[in-house]
Structure formats: structure tokens, C-alpha cells
Amino acid sequence: MPISAAINYNDLRRLAQRRVPRIAFDFLEGGVDDERGLDRNTSAFEHQTLLPRYMIDASKPDQTTRLFGQTFAGPFGIAPTGGASLFRQGADLMLARSAKAANVPFIISGAATATMEDVAAVAREVSWYQLYLARDRAISRDMVARAKACGLSTLVLSVDVPGQVRRERNLRNGFGRPMKPTLSAKLEALAHPAWMLEHYSGEALTASNWAKYAKKGATPHDVLEFLASQFPCPSTWDDIAWIRAQWPGNFVVKGILSAADARRAVSMGVDGVIVSNHGGRQLDRGPASLDVLPSVLDAVGDKVTVMLDSGIRRGADIVTALAMGARFCFVGRWTLYGVTAGGEPGARHALSQVSTEVASVMTQIGAADIASLGSDFLWPAPNEDTRRNSRG
Numbered sequence: 573m574p575i576s577a578a579i580n581y582n583d584l585r586r587l588a589q590r591r592v593p594r595i596a597f598d599f600l601e602g603g604v605d606d607e608r609g610l611d612r613n614t615s616a617f618e619h620q621t622l623l624p625r626y627m628i629d630a631s632k633p634d635q636t637t638r639l640f641g642q643t644f645a646g647p648f649g650i651a652p653t654g655g656a657s658l659f660r661q662g663a664d665l666m667l668a669r670s671a672k673a674a675n676v677p678f679i680i681s682g683a684a685t686a687t688m689e690d691v692a693a694v695a696r697e698v699s700w701y702q703l704y705l706a707r708d709r710a711i712s713r714d715m716v717a718r719a720k721a722c723g724l725s726t727l728v729l730s731v732d733v734p735g736q737v738r739r740e741r742n743l744r745n746g747f748g749r750p751m752k753p754t755l756s757a758k759l760e761a762l763a764h765p766a767w768m769l770e771h772y773s774g775e776a777l778t779a780s781n782w783a784k785y786a787k788k789g790a791t792p793h794d795v796l797e798f799l800a801s802q803f804p805c806p807s808t809w810d811d812i813a814w815i816r817a818q819w820p821g822n823f824v825v826k827g828i829l830s831a832a833d834a835r836r837a838v839s840m841g842v843d844g845v846i847v848s849n850h851g852g853r854q855l856d857r858g859p860a861s862l863d864v865l866p867s868v869l870d871a872v873g874d875k876v877t878v879m880l881d882s883g884i885r886r887g888a889d890i891v892t893a894l895a896m897g898a899r900f901c902f903v904g905r906w907t908l909y910g911v912t913a914g915g916e917p918g919a920r921h922a923l924s925q926v927s928t929e930v931a932s933v934m935t936q937i938g939a940a941d942i943a944s945l946g947s948d949f950l951w952p953a954p955n956e957d958t959r960r961n962s963r964g
């Protein structure tokens with residue numbers, strides 16, 4: 573199937589799965605432990621229904637969305653994803669360019685293969701930097717200064733990786749540190765010669781943002797080893813204050829799941845939170861982002877920008893989150909499948925699928941623009957607490 577014939581998320585997922593070996597695909601798709609969190613993320617959306625309103629002309633819905641003073645073409649952007657060049661060489665820059673072409677935000681992962689400087693050179697206007705704290709805080713300080721020097725508007729601190737987790741698909745494939753593919757993973761990879769050729773002849777998977785702090789002349793592999801000596805590193809509330817003091821731009825905390833954490837982050841001056849469970853990749857027993865969204869909105873929805881990711885597989889999911897009161901959404905796997913399956917055109921295609929689906933659902937429910945999305949469109953009608961925080 574050519575990319576252009578992929579009509580939805582699942583089609584892109586199938587194409588991506590065909591293109592890369594299991595060891596890479598499992599790293600992309602997998603969750604942690606029993607992967608119940610992964611299922612919970614999608615079923616949380618599936619259990620929501622939207623109540624259409626008729627006699628309203630929403631045939632050409634206006635999706636433009638103001639976020640942190642900037643106008644974007646839609647209420648969604650690309651979440652940070654490390655390791656993307658394992659799926660497609662140059663994926664980070666492809667994603668950045670496709671986000672720029674679509675005028676939606678792109679969050680460069682703190683574990684990306686491309687540097688923030690490279691990304692800023694191709695898509696500064698739409699790019700944000702996602703910081704993973706380093707054990708050596710001088711490194712983090714320098715990264716924040718680099719993001720500022722690059723002219724990026726927004727810094728995102730991911731706080732939901734306080735330690736290593738066991739992603740069992742990776743363990744079974746021998747994907748880890750050191751990388752020791754199992755015999756079966758190696759044999760299966762042989763069935764993907766195009767990927768093998770690309771992967772072994774092109775740029776090596778690494779974390780270039782960390783290269784300047786590793787030893788002189790460090791190879792891409794050395795840089796990954798260096799990263800592993802610095803990360804994961806839990807963030808504390810002192811770090812939030814410390815970063816806030818250094819970063820004058822928009823400061824967003826990603827990985828918030830509890831109202832209490834959201835309240836405390838807001839009291840420390842953050843500008844936004846992304847309600848996220850890291851796409852079900854960290855805590856299998858954690859709640860779905862969508863399920864905790866009302867409590868976070870109730871706590872801080874009138875004070876800061878509340879955004880959401882994890883489990884978005886349809887434009888209807890984004891419309892639902894917005895109707896519940898979220899300001900903005902991010903997709904992780906959707907655009908990763910696009911770029912994996914079809915490079916930059918694939919990433920663009922994924923973004924266009926998201927946009928087309930959002931528009932179609934807005935038309936069907938009678939929402940002419942993003943501002944009109946509110947709890948009137950939710951069925952069953954939410955209780956009064958939730959209603960207060962929505963736009964409706």
C-alpha cells in the first residue's frame with residue numbers, strides 16, 4: 573500500500589510494521605510490563621461519546637488554535653520521541669519540517685538523534701525543546717541556555733521518567749544497553765534488507781544533544797553510554813524552581829497525572845502542563861491521561877494551559893479532550909508511524925490525517941471553531957465540577 577492510500581492511524585501502523593524489524597517496531601509500539609496502561613489509554617477514549625448539535629453550519633470548521641500567543645493550524649502537535657532515527661534515518665528533522673509545513677508545534681526530544689540547533693535551523697518557529705534532567709546539573713543549565721540561544725519559545729521538562737523501567741518486548745528482543753539482539757531478532761531483521769542497509773550505512777542512533785558533554789572524540793555509541801550515566805535522573809520541586817529561574821520563555825511540565833502535582837507546579841510559576849503517562853511506557857498501573865484530565869482541569873484549568881497526550885488514535889480523541897477542557901493535544905506514535913512508513917511525506921501524511929479527522933468530527937457535531945468546543949458536546953453530560961472548566 574502506498575503512503576497516500578493509508579487512510580488512518582492503523583494503516584500507517586501496518587506500513588511501519590512492515591518496514592522495520594521487530595526489534596525496532598517493538599521499541600516504538602511497546603508499553604511497560606503487561607501493557608495494560610497502553611490499552612487503558614485507548615479505551616479511555618473509546619468509552620467517551622460526543623453529542624452532536626445540528627442546525628449549525630460547521631461545514632468548514634476553523635481549527636486554528638492560539639497557544640502561548642502563537643497561532644497554530646490545529647489543536648495538536650508532535651510529542652517528543654527519542655530514538656526516532658532507529659525507525660527512519662533523519663526522522664527528527666523530517667518530523668520538524670513536516671510540523672513546520674503544517675504549522676503545528678514539534679517537541680524535540682531530549683534523547684533525539686538531531687541536536688536542538690539542527691532542528692531550530694529547519695523549524696525554529698514551531699519547535700520546543702524537551703529537557704531530560706542530567707545528574708550533572710551543569711549540563712542541564714547549559715541545555716537550557718542552548719535552547720534560549722536557539723530562539724526556542726518553549727521548554728518542556730519531562731518528569732515522568734524517575735527511573736528505568738522494564739519494557740518486556742525490549743528484554744525479549746535483546747534491545748537495551750548493551751544492545752544484544754537475540755538470535756531470533758537478528759534473523760527476523762534479515763527480512764528487512766532496506767532497513768538494514770539504511771540503518772547500517774547511515775548516521776548511527778545517538779543522542780547528539782549530549783555529545784558536547786561526553787569525552788572528546790566520543791563515538792555515537794560513547795555518547796549513548798554517557799547519556800546512560802546521566803539519565804534517568806528524577807526531577808524534584810527544587811529543580812522546577814531552578815529551571816523557572818533560568819528560563820524566561822514558556823515553561824511546560826510534561827507527565828503530570830495528579831491534581832496535587834499540577835497545583836504545586838502552577839504555584840511555582842509553570843505556564844503549562846501536559847497531562848501524559850508517556851504513552852503507557854513508564855507505569856503500567858498508572859491512569860489514562862484522559863481519565864485524570866478532569867481532576868487536573870479542576871485544580872489548575874483556569875490558571876495555566878492544560879494539554880494532553882497518550883492514546884490519541886483518532887481526530888475524535890482530540891475533539892473529545894478539547895470538549896472536556898484540554899487546550900491542546902500531542903500525538904506520539906501517530907507521527908512516528910508516518911515517518912517510519914514514508915519518511916517526511918509519511919510524517920506530513922500523518923499530520924494531514926489528524927487534521928482531516930478533527931475537521932470531520934467538528935463538522936459532524938456542529939462545532940464551527942475550536943472555541944466552541946465544550947461540555948455541551950459530551951454525552952453523558954459531565955457533572956458540574958467538570959463542566960465549570962470546559963469552554964462550553
Ligand SMILES: Cc1cc2nc3c(=O)[nH]c(=O)nc-3n(C[C@H](O)[C@H](O)[C@H](O)COP(=O)(O)O)c2cc1C
Pocket residue numbers: 599600601613651652653654655681682683684702730826848849850851852853881882883884902903904905906908
Ligand atoms: C518511541 C517513543 C519514544 C519516546 N520518547 C520520549 C522522549 O524522549 N521524551 C518524552 O518526554 N516522551 C517520550 N515519549 C512519549 C511521548 O512524548 C508521548 O508522551 C507519547 O508517545 C504519547 O502517547 P501516544 O504515542 O499514544 O500518542 C516517547 C514515546 C515513544 C512511542
